[in-house]
Amino acid sequence: MPLSPVFLADLQRIVGADGLVQSVEGRLVYECDMHTFYKGAPDAVVLPRRAEEVVRVVKLCLREKVPIVPRGSGTGLIGGAMAPQGGVMIGTNRMDHILAIDLPNRCATVEPGLINLFLTRAVASHGYFFAPDPSSQMVSSIGGNVATNAGGPHCLKYGITTNHVLGLELVTGAGELVRLGGPAVERPGYDLVGAAVGSEGTFGIVTAITVRLLHAAEAVKTILASFTTIEDASEAVSAIIAVGIVPAALEMLDELMIRAINEGTGAGYPKDAAAVLLIELDGPAAEVEAQGERAARICWERGALEVRVAADDGERALLWKGRKEAAGAVGRLAPTYLLQDAVVPRSRLPEIMRELLAIGARHRVQIANVFHAGDGNLHPLILYDDRVPDELERAKAANEELLRACIAMGGTVTGEHGVGMDKAKNLPFQYADADLNFMYRLRRVFDPDGVMNPGKLLPSHPACGEGFRPARPRVPDGAWI
């Protein structure tokens, strides 16, 4: 529904003419995030500079019952920062300042539009870094990282975004500006910060974030091991974890991906390799040295074809090169792909990889894999060519079957990308009606009128419209009469 001229004029009064995007071409830029399947342009985009402006925009939208969609850099992978029902998009790009850096207390307070990597750059000379490192970290905003509870290769050791957020300033769906948490590590009452991280803009919009900073490790060691089977590589992963090593990152590439990368980037992985493991250790030098030797020995014992240890930063970058260019390299195999983000228990990796090959064969689609093996977080790329009739349909069918297989093994539908539009329909694989009902009610506490990012994160129940109704247990008859 187009917004009235009066409403648009009100928006412009709040954010200024340069903070309001109304033109069709201008709004088209905001019609999708990196999951280009889901498209929906907002009716207007506002680019506020201050929290107070955000409050006024939210209150205005509330008054008129206009949907609100928060957006950072738009690099999400789930159809989150787009407007399926139109409405007003609030872009945080102009709220990109570092508000405070507090090294003795190892934290910083930033605005949500700040680019992830810029924070690390600001503190690196003092020996600190911001740990969450999604692949998009040179372009994604910290506000977006908070919304999706983003992970990254190094979250195996350091944890995902939620483990690094101490405080939030949030404009709730009711238009209230609340300060939750802060530099002090805890405070009395419910952990509202913990609940809000990963809520994908459905609780409100974050206007400031206090994050932890970590001291950079003294030493880093990167090892690349290649194997002739996925099983051997998976066993090496389990054995490394079992001896108590927690690598900073533990990444695996499968055969198809290795081939694509070898052809695409010349990373020079062994031709007969069916699996490549990238192991990165960091910490005190003596620990890294001892654990590096041990990890390499484990790889040899599990039948590695080759084990390379990076001698310096240049070699380290080379070992990572193939991994970092994986998504691009699959472009040589197929014009496009569906990206999955399910998790299985680490011990089930060999099993799910066999299952994945069978699913691909059944639906006649190729599936390439690059994933965070250390925590069982798969990133299958289901390849398809949308010029071939029903290839997309077959890819979608393979996708759903794969998700169900992961859940059957005790896994979860998304490990680090989030739910958005893309996986909302999949949550019932994992949660019962009662669980989803709890989440609906939780959302309502923060957003009573349902204006915040509607249509995202939670599915609609086919029978009861909005919520899911749980069954109550039977109470003995007449007990209180």
Next chain:
Amino acid sequence: MAVAGRSVGEALVSIAGPARVRDDAAALAAAAIDGIRPSWVVRPGSIEQLSRVLALAHDAGLAVIPRGSGSTLELGSPPARADLVVDLCGLDQVIEHNPADLTVTVQAGVSVGTLAARLLPHRQWLALDPPGAVTRTLGGIVATNASGPLRARYGTLRDLLLGVRFVQADGVVTWGGSKVVKSVSGYDVPKLMVGALGTLGVLGELTLRLHSLPDAERSWLVLLTSAAEAQAFVERLIASPLQPSRIELFNDAALRALEAESTGAGVAVSIGSVSEAVREQGERLGTMAKIGRARVAPLPDGFWTAAESALMCPPGWTALHVVSLVDRLADTAGVIESAAQAAAPRSEVRLSGSAAVGTFRVLLGGAGVAEAVAITTRVRHRTAAIGGSVVITRGSAELRKAVDPWGPVEPGSFALMRALRDEFDPRRVLNPGRYVGGL
């Protein structure tokens, strides 16, 4: 609501069986909380029984006090009402340990000691050590968000709890989170349950992240002459490449309780890693201490267990959980000690603290209710300026009536907390009146 006591008792028996329901005077007296005697004590043997008990309590308008080992019943305000104590120690099964995945799923009544014994043969542990943990139940530890020295490296339950099955106030069994180490599927419901004192649901089952035991571990006591020196040492230590698993600060009274030399302040540091790295980091710790003109003494194996016993809260004492910041450690320690000195000159203050994160555990002896109120209020005033807090974790009911044991909560946050409570427990079935702001 008119409640016919006898028929509620019969209904409880029909749900849980006669052996699991008590209403005799001795049992009820033993289950009293802050002097309020419940009418029944029930010990469910399954989550299904727990669910039906809560549905009954909800419909009958009863107030339910969930309890685990009973170690922390003095946390929070005295309850507004207490009709039914639900003893969760009957939920005592370790459901599933997946050593290769470093995860475990347990029922809420399993104690840390029981779990540790199950994990030890696999050289794994739950890296969480609040005081008295061995006999405390995991459900109770989650509900009270208790932690100990290991949080310096491993964090708190916020970082360790992956999934939770709980029973809502109306009896609906609900699951949140996942059983794998990484998940962002839907809202992070487990975080909401940590430290909620069971007010949003009674915990039934927990999935937890485990760690491998380090190959080797050693500990040292760094002896300094003042809290200011201790703070400076801690700041240097956490800005160094060393990775200690514990950095615990003690004041003089705490050092005396530990039968250690009392030089003004002490910082106990432990390092767990491969043995080469433990040795090497130990040497560097020594060098670092010498730069600060401190002395370093190696600590025997078993120090941390002994320290935990020596610093349990003695009967009649008050315990406070004080949250400050690393760069205010000395200031906060000073305020605590001087407030105690001013209010009750003959009192004793044993301070220990997770120095790496800026929290203190304060044991206060020899102070009456009025003095403890004065001390709490004064320390609150000082920590409020930096967003810190003071929570009374143990103390008499009189004290917790005389002063809010939780302290103030920022109004915007509190409005959301009240809305949560109103949404999930509008009838105030669960722990009525005990939580922040009388929720």
